[in-house]
Amino acid sequence: MKAFAALSMCLVLFSCNALLSNALDTIATDQSIRDGENLLSAGGTFELGFFSAGDPRKRYLGIWYKKIATTIVWVANRVAPLADASGTLRVTTHGSLVLLDGNGSDIWLSNAPIPVRNPVAQLLDSGNLVVRDAEGSDPNTFLWQSFDYPTDTLVAGMKLGRNRRSGFNHHLTSWKSINDPSPGNFTFQLDPNGYPQELLKQGSDIKFSTGPWNGLRWSGIPNLNPNPYYSYEFVLNEEEMYYRYELLNSWVISRMILMPNGMLQRFTWIDRTQGWTLYISCPIDQCDNYASCGAYGSCRVDTSPVCRCLKGFVPRFSQEWDILDWSNGCVRRNALDCEKDIFVKYSRLKLPDTRSSWFNESMNLQECEVVCMKNCSCMAYSNLDIRNGGSGCLLWFDKLIDIREYSDYGQDLYIRMAKHELVMGLAVSFGSVFLILVLTIRVLQCKKKKMKLPEGDSCENQKEDLELPLFDLSTVAIATNYFSSDNKLGEGGFGPVYKGVLRGGQIIAVKMLSKNSRQGLHEFKNEVLYVSKLQHRNLVKLLGCCIEEEKLLIYEFVPNRSLDSFLFDPTQREQLDWSTRFNIINGIARGLLYLHQDSRLRIIHRDIKANNVLLDCEMNPKISDFGLAKSFAGNETQANTNRVVGTYGYMSPEYALDGVFSTKSDVFSYGVLVLEIVSGKRNRGFRHPDHDHNLLGHAWRLFTEGRSMQLLDQLVENSCSTSEALRSIHIGLLCVQRCPDDRPSMSTVVMMLGSDIELPLPKEPGFFNERNLLQENTSQSQPNEMTMTVLYA
Known part of the structure; x- marks a missing residue:
């Protein structure tokens, strides 16, 4: 019973x-x-x-x-x-x-x-x-x-803000890692000081600011536009202040998440593909980094350099600006005289940090100017709301920080200036007209006479060269101890690289174009023009160049050299634990996403490999060597070439065989690199006693047999996150699929790395057994260390 x-x-x-x-x-x-x-x-x-x-x-x-x-x-x-x-x-x-x-x-x-x-x-x-x-x-x-x-995710209807009476703060805090829900180091919250704005912080350091709400969107997120799927709302009253969004269609699934790496991303679920699609990501470029150009500096991502002082301002320390250090910002060229000051209009801006601001919702713009003029501490004013011609008043009472310029979006800002600037502005305008006239005549002369100028001296190239930061050869020679062998960091196909120290203490790396280099003047100019326009935390920063007797590129010094010097070295490899490797995999993906999607030009690197990934002092990856890069216009997706350049072992099949390259060519190279990072082994030269496959074929074989973890480098077994390792291998195999259309885009790769979405099954990789395609005697040196050029008739 x-x-x-x-x-x-x-x-x-x-x-x-x-x-x-x-x-x-x-x-x-x-x-x-x-x-x-x-x-x-x-x-x-x-x-x-x-x-x-x-x-x-x-x-x-x-x-x-x-x-x-x-x-x-x-x-x-x-x-x-x-x-x-x-x-x-x-x-x-x-x-x-x-x-x-x-x-x-x-x-x-x-x-x-x-x-x-x-x-x-x-x-x-x-x-x-x-x-x-x-x-x-x-x-x-x-x-x-x-x-x-809330934890790390904002879903529809959830408020992100504060209760003004109780002080209760609704904010996001990242996970510590994608496999650890404990609170991470990043927060995203509404700052109540001045006129409210959302701030992304790492600890107490501000990394990104949305700018103030302008009635339609945050000033610093211009692509947050009204659409048929979402409605956005910012509420500010005596009781509370908050931002939230609502879904207008019940079948839409969308979430905003603060990733463990500090990226703020909005995803939308697509039933057709059974996956999350990235809708918005912040920050996306260098100009999104908080105060990247300092006080009164303005950042514009499609110019080189990206930072410049606002009109009427000059660099605080010109020597720092010469080496592209803009952190100390700009100062006024002429001192203010309160009663005689004027206001100058600047257009298409992200409005400055509003923590030292004051606002009034009922004033118009003219009343706003009067209030600001009467207060000598008021530095600028703007409309609070840009809808219906503009309304409200927003005043700034401190230095103007975190300004960026847009080409198609942005708002008007009226900045207090000395009256002398008006006179100088008229003089500069006249001079500009005269200069444009002279340049126009020069261009017409070139066309009329059909002048055959020396290479690098065309009218177009003269204009481009004027935009580049130039270093004197003597300055670089002194910095490198006259290119001493003691300062030599290494040598590649292009020529030697030297470490140097500029007079102000800035450490640099100097890349010299060797007389016998396989990269010629074309590749040198290519690298200068591309890298000078690219600014991202995972891309190496070009500080300038020298075009005198020697062709030199001056880069930021990256102390830990290239990834291959660690990954394939029996002793150095021990420094790459799993968290470091996974961070490198993520960083390279973000850098490529910027090149393919978020930079002004769609750029295909064409030589992604371990040698071309540099590691900074914290082992963060920086993609380097843009000598072989190609750019596409916004509506172009692929191109053909009869000059195949790149590195065997990383080349995609369609590029190596047919000369067809696209962003998916870089995706293939990235997939090879991911599998190399996970395994600690090179793709080319890989040997296994049980088969004749390269590393890609070996990884595919283990995956199909359910033994993917056997690919993992034994040195990271104890520090490894199994789910991260399996996901990395899976993503690597998706990237090296034979057909370009089957490979994911880099935006999808970044999303897959940073979330737990289910991944599709990969198809057989390209170059499953590369030795059938390429002769082993192509080169006597290590294939992974050499950039090859193949000419087709």
Whole structure:
């Protein structure tokens, strides 16, 4: 009888659990959720339950999309994971949510609300977990809600901002890593000082500012435009200030997430492809870096250099600007005289940091100017709202910081200037007209006479050269101790590289074009013109060039040299633990995404390899060597060439065989590099006793047999995250598929690396067995270290 009673009780419990798992969206004080049971929102959109991230021994209570279970949008106990699968969620009679471990100890507790007679917890179809009275469903009477405590994700209807009376702050905090939900080092929150703006911070350091809200969007996110899928809202009243978005179509799924690497990204789910598509990403270029050009400096990403002083201002330290260090910004050319000052209009700007600002919603622009003119501390003014011709008043009372220029977007800003600037402006305008006239005559003369100028001395190239930072040969010679062998860092196909120290203490790397270089003057100019226009944290920074007796490129000094010097060296490889390797994989992907999508020109590198990835002092990757790069216009996707250049072992099949290159050619090279980083082995020259495949074929074979982890470098087994390693191998194989159309774009690669979305199965890689295509005696030197050129008739 006892056994029968126990069995009956088990069946009852099983039935209750099945109901909880399959039907309920609500639990009362006499119910609970155990590990393995779930709450499902009424519309079936969201699910609540227990999950593990990277470590299966750590269990968390979270909320995720029902049909995308790997996408977690909220975590309760992110700082106190359960040690096993014994967790239980209950609602107390006092109206609190409590998470208990197997011993009955509190692991996590919601804020204790005002006691009610009959509290229940409910998972709403918005993804909001709420505690309310069983008799009431008015959102204004909720006792507690998860929307008040976001983790790293903002979903539709969730507020990002502050309660002005209580000071309560709704903000995002990144995960520590993609496999660790504990709080990371990045936050995204509304700053209440002055006129509100959203700030992305790493610790206490500001990394990115959205700029102020202008009625339509944040001033610094011009692509946040109205569309049929979302509506955006910024609310500022006596009670609260917040930003939120709503979905206008029920079939649209969208989320905004603060990634562990500090990227703020909005994704949209596409049912057709069963994957997340990146919609917006911030920051995307150097001009998005907070205060990148200093006070009164303006950043424009499609110019070289990207920073310049606003008109009427000059560099604070001109020597620093000569070597592209803009951090100390600019100062006024002429001192202000309060009663005689004027205001100069600057257009198409991201408005400056508003933490030292004042605003009034009812003033017009003329009233705004009067108020600013009367206050000698007022440095600039602008409309608060740009809709319907503009309204409201926004004043700045400190240095103007974090300004950038746009070509098609932006707002008007009126900056206080000395009256002398008006006279100087007229003189400069006359001089500019005269200069344009002279240049026009010069161009016409070139065309009329059909002058055959020496290479590098055409009218077009003269104009380009004027835009480049030039170094004297004597300056570089002194910096490198006259190109001493003691200063030599290495030598590639182009020529030697030297370490140098400029007079101001700036450490540089000098790349010299050798007389016998396989890269000629064309490649030298190519690298200068491309790299000088590219500014990204994962691209090497070009400081200038020298075109006197020697052709020299002056770069920022990257202390840890190239990736191959670590990855393929038996002793140095030990410095590359798994987290470092995964960071390098991510950084290279972001750099390529910038080249392919976010830079002014769509640029194909054409020589992505371990030698061309440099590592800074923190082992962050920087893509280098743009001598073989090609640019596309916005509507171009591929091109042909009869001069195939690149490195065997990294070349895509369509490029090596047919001379067809596209962004997918770089994707193939990236995939090869990912597999090399994971394995610590070169693709070319790879040998295995069981088969004759190269590294790509070996990785494919292990993947199809379910043995991908055997590809992993044994040196990182102890520090490795299994899920990250498997995902990296999977992504690498997707990138090296034979057909270019099958390979993902770099934006998709970045998304796949930074999320837990399900990945499609890869097809067989290109160059499955490369030795059948290329003769082993192509070169006697290490193939991976040489850039090859193949000429076709």
